[in-house]
Amino acid sequence: MSLKAVITEDMKSAMRAKETARLGAIRLLLAAIKQIEVDERIELDDAQIIAIIDKMLKQRRDSISQYEAAGRQELADVEHFEISVLQTYMPEAANDAEIDSVIVAAVAETGAAGIKDMGKVMAAVKPKLAGRADMAQVSTRIKAQLAG
Structure with a gap:
C-alpha cells in the first residue's frame, strides 16, 4: 500500500475515533500533498x-524553538504533537554506522x-x-570524511 493510501486510511480511522488533534495533523499533511499534486499536475510517489x-x-x-523562546508552551505542545503524528510516516532512522557506510560508499x-x-x-x-x-x-560527516 502506498504511503498516501496509508495516510488516507489513518485519517479515516482518526475520524471514526473522533481524535480531533490527530485528525488535524493528518489533514495538514494531506493538504500539503494535494497542493503539490494540483500545482504540478503530478501524482506524488512515496x-x-x-x-x-x-x-x-x-x-x-x-x-517549537520560537514558541519556547516567546514563552508560549501551549503552542509548542501542539507542534510537538504534530511532530509525533508526522514522525509515524517517516522511514526508520538510519544509525551512525549505516550513515557512515553510505558516505564511504558515495x-x-x-x-x-x-x-x-x-x-x-x-x-x-x-x-x-x-x-x-x-x-x-x-x-558535517561528509566534510569530516573529505577533510581527513
Missing part, C-alpha cells in the same frame, strides 16, 4: 511524500578527493538517506 513530511517536521521544530563511487567534491558526494548520499537522517549532520 519518496516525494517523505520529502514533504521531512519539510513539515523541520517547520515544526523551528516553530565517496568511493564519486571518486571524491577533497572538499571541492562535496556536492557530488551529497548528491549521491541524499537519495539513500532522505527522510532517514538529518542531512545537516550528514553534510
